[in-house]
Amino acid sequence: NNPATMSQTLIWHLIRDNNSFMVKRERTSRSGAVQFSSEPGNLLNAHCFKYSGVANNNAIDISSDLSIRTKNCKNSNKPSKTYNAAENLTVFPSKAIAKAVATANATRPDLLSAAVRRTVKVVN
Secondary structure (H helix, E strand, O other), X not given: OOOOOOOHHHHHHHHOOOOOOXXXXXXXXXXXXXXXXXXXXXXXXXXXXXXXXXXXXXXXXXXXXXXXXXXXXHHOOOHHHOEOOOEEOOOOHHHHXXXXXXXHHHHXXXXXXXXXXXXXXXXX
């Protein structure tokens, strides 16, 4: 009995307009309303498909308590078991960045620069 799985694009289209992680800000003088996302696995907190930790099967979560987790797509229908066990990053910036680069390269190479930026912000 394999549970039915939905495509990443379908999940994004279902959650993009309204979900509990979306944070809307008022209009700014330069542009329209700004939307952020506070979901786990979203490295830049940007509300878009590329960085979404909910809609993508593979995601990386670097939290402010210096831990890094990867998303396990096999457990996508079990929200409490979606992410693997957390690995702690060191306080030393060069080692933390190296660990984040290795993890990002293994799971989502397109998010490599975002993982480095997030790690630098968290460590410093």
